[in-house]
Amino acid sequence: MKELKFAPVQGSEYAAQHDALFYLITALTVFFTLLVGVMILYLLIKYRASNKNVDRSNRIHHHLGLELTWTIIPTILGLGVFFWGMLLYKDSRTSDDNASDIYVVGKQWMWHFQHPNGLRENNELHIPLGRPVKITMISQDVIHALYIPQFRVQFHTIPGRYTTVNFTPNAVGKFNLFCTMHCGAQHSEMGGYVYVMQPDEYDKWLANGGNRFTKKADTMVESGRKLFVENGCVNCHQEKDTYRAPSLKGLIGKIRRMNDGRVLVGNESYIRESILMPYNNVLEGYENVMPVYPFTEEEVTQLVEYIKSLSGVSSEQRDARAASAVGPAKRRDDVAKQNNDANITKQVEATSAEEIHSEVTSEL
Amino acid sequence: MSNVVEKKNQKDSHMEEKNYITTDYTLKSWFITKDHKRIAMLYLVTVLIFFFVGSVAAGFVRFELTSPNGQFLESETYNRMFTAHGVVMIFFFLLVAIPAVLGNFLLPLMIGARDLAFPKLNLLSYYLFLGGALFGVTALVTGGVDTGWTFYTPLSSMYSNSQVVLTLTGAFIAGFSSISTAVNFIVTIHKMRAPGLTWFRLPLFVWAHYATSVIILLGTPVVAITLALVAVERLLHIGVFSPEYGGDPVLFQHMFWFYSHPAVYIMILPAMGVINEVIACFSRNRIFGYKFIAASSLAIAALGFLVWGHHMFVSSESYYQAAFFSLMSFLVAIPSAIKVFNWSATLYKGMIYVTTPMAYAIGFLGLFVIGGLTGLYCSCLATDEHLTGTYFIVAHFHYVMVGGTIMAFLAGIHFWWPKMTGRLYPESWGKIGMLIIFSGFHMTFMPQFIVGFLGMPRRYHYYYFAPEFQIYHVLSTAGAGVLAIGFMIPVVYLILSLKHGAKAPQNPWNAKGLEWEKVDAVPTTHNFHEIPVVNEPAYNYSIDDEPPIEAEKTRLGVVRESN
Amino acid sequence: MANSNHSEGHSHVVPIPVYTKVFIQLLVLMVATVAVAKLAESNKALGDMSYLNNFIAMGIAFTKALLVIMIFMGVKFSTKLTKFYAFLGFVWFSLMFLMFMDYYFRKDEMVTGWSEVPASSLSRSRVVPGS
């Protein structure tokens, strides 16, 4: 028989921070439960009706001081817990700049993962130790929720909208992967495992094309490029802006104005919406001429990666830059330093963003 | 119908009026009654049937979970079972149990009125409830629903192959029953109080029901129209909530929880009202901090509408809104804490008789404190990220709803049983039943906290991915067995007491309040022989009050004449 | 009973000319709102000013609603209790617009949301995903 467990393994950096808060609230819960419980039992016994030898004179029925005490103390404690929880939550929801991207499509009833190098996995996810991960998720049917208890993270996977989960695994092992949003008949079978491996083992695993695939698949960028060419996107979206369509180079992070006056930023969601519902966001100065392409969510993620690569920010490129700078070891500080270079390009775009901003504000 | 004057004359000439039960024995007289007490009894029978149905479904669920690979159900059937459990228990039991049964019976008695303001509307609300419930039952019989009681889109609107529309119709109609009851209560409380019964002399039970009614009034229409939109979407394939058609599934969650979180307060506020009455009576003491408790009821009702977002911390709600709702959720806990401390303080210098209702009230405190405090984990953003959607949440809301509402319901049923039926229940059996329910409850739901923290997702049929959860599920199921036995005990002795119970005197507990002091042992159809005039505060107890009836005199088979 | 001896309030009989005046006001407002809308649509010269039609149309709707509630529905002549319930629904309905917070804020946060950026957040545009 397995030994009795009372707490899940702490598999990520966040898990330890989460548990600190968790045990603090547990302490508060136990303390107040005991406080009320002991108080009630003591009063019950002391003032039981059969006990006539107890002073019951001078009863009081209200006492402002007491009321304020037990209003204010719980409020302060509650606010403390609130702020701690809020800050921690913010950390866990913010992705690390160096995080490796992994795309997930949730469908009834499986998880479909794509690594940037094109490797795909179903209901299994292999990741290296110590490397921050940003999972970008979308559902192609109903709402699911990706949940990895050992990492203490969970978020809904919603149709029509990208959501993310961020974590940095810091323990090697096999962890659970669950769907926590009821999604139909086989909801409880929509699960699997997350394998956290030593970085060198992981590199080996990657090089071998994972456990199941002997043949190396196209990277996501390559697959995206193929889709881009095969579907004729390249006819309109060319190197330079044409009268029919804008260039997609440097789209990521760029802030542009639509023909109805809204100002949008180019990110994954923007690209996705422009592919599936091109009529929704038409760039200023262009006509709505792009037809709707019925890509699957997987294909869309590949196109997203490809279009990101045009801006030089696909995961693959970032990894390659990091690798060329510091060799195979992926120490986070080094990667961060490396990434500053990438930021320079973005600074340039940010200035143009500021310009648009001032333009917008002056108009308002 | 006649004028008031004539009524009073009649009463003078018929001093030996029959009580509301004996006034007419025909079945028809029950089914077209406009008497709030009879309607309350109709509700009582109906909700108990639904409690049974919901419990059976829960039994299937618990039994299935004793093995990581399930016992004998298909996953489809399992999903229908837990949905049936949720839908029946919430829409057809918890939301109506205390307001429609105890509230209906007691409000006019407590405020010195002959009936609710709109007796016909009251009867209509019963039939709406019954109609809604029948739709629900039809849905269950013809295949069930598999979406969970939350009906999240697009699963419910586009993907599910079950009786969603029927169930939604049932919930929709039952919603109108709630609304008409709420309108009735509000008007009654505002306009029909006896002379001298000012707001701050009202029993806190009445305050609690007032707050509840306001919530129902403001919340129920929202969920009604939202569910109707889902049904329409299912039938016509239009997309207010479906991303394929440009809609937003998260909007449904906002609208749904806009009502369904306050609905939790619809369940718990009347329960708190009951607890006030019971604790004050059996500690022979005025409720400590009357005004704070009254105000906290209203505070809960108001703040309760500002916390719906805490059900959506991980459903792509924006960070800033999540923070706002988290803050409000911490604040809404404060009024509940105030109530708990005030109840404890009421015991101080009390003359405490631990009768069955009092035992249930203490049990309520024990469970509600745990349920309320575990709410902190769920309103705190960081911990909720891990715990939401797991068995931790399941355990938490069972502690609040079952531990809170059902314990209080049982406390109230026992407390007012003599008034409702004119019979006493056996006191010793009452306490045994309470102890079994209390311990069975902890056995059932304590393991679920642990297994939830370990990461067991809710609504899972199989958990072969993590077989180490099994031990907790087995413990929980064993506890559920104990709980089932516990619930059977009161049902048996209460039914037996109808025939064999000792006759209740007018005021067996020597309690204060119009319903005990100014009304016959079993109230007559129009409750009061003449409208009482109130000139003292509520709960005007003193230590010199007579003790409640002795336990020996309440055994089944002992017949005592009413005084 | 608490309020048994007040019989002014609700049985207040309002003279017909009051109603007629309100009715005429309503009709005038009605004509005004349609006229403004048509003007805003047809007159290109107004250009970007046409968004003002927003405020005018809704402002007129609120005025009309207030006239109906206060005079036709007699809230002006009724007790405080009635007044309370008459406005409770509207106040509470506006609470629902808290939901907008969600849709508005979702655009500019660390959670990848939709892609619209409100002007207020442009200065913080470096938090965009994909960076």
Next chain:
Amino acid sequence: MAHDAAHLGKQQVYEQFENIDQQNESYLVGMWSFLVTEVMFFGVLLFSYVLYRWQYQDYFYTIHKLLDVNMGAVNTVILLSSSYSMVLAVHFAQIKKRSAQLSALLFTIGCAFGFLIIKYFEYSHKIHAGLVPGPKFVWPAVDNPELMANVPASVAQMFFSLYFAMTGLHGIHVIVGILILGTLSFLVWRKSSLVEDYMITEMIGLYWHFVDLVWIFLFPLFYLMPR
């Protein structure tokens, strides 16, 4: 207590009430709290409308041109007039001018029918043009295909879903109103003792004004469509 009742004529005081004042005020509060639920009821739809309009602002603006402003305007005038005749009915009920009350009520019912007839023309036109959301939705709309070509069908469906949901729910309220008003007129015509109490007319009036109130908001939101 009973003197009031005697003084005010045959007004019936039900047994749960002490006197006519209490009863009337109870009715009023009850009716208003019912209207609170109605506000929340329409509120949900209104919110959905505002949200999606905010998201698809330009498209909604384009689509709204398919609606006929003139029909909407005429309907608004009709409803306003019916509200006016309704207050007159309440006024005559208060001063017990039964025949005047009856004619005011009949005028109100006539207006309600007028409203429905115009709505019928509007709806049937939309139905013929295939604008009912669902599998048979026709888009771009036949009325103005060039203008509508740029508008995605899903947004148009959303617009018309909301349009039919809100005006439909309002229409149901009008029909219910006609039934209640019809019953009331019948009772007044038969000089039933039930309507001796003007409160019944007053409550039905409140309901009817609420129906008017909803339309006061629906009209600019859908037909004038502020940009």
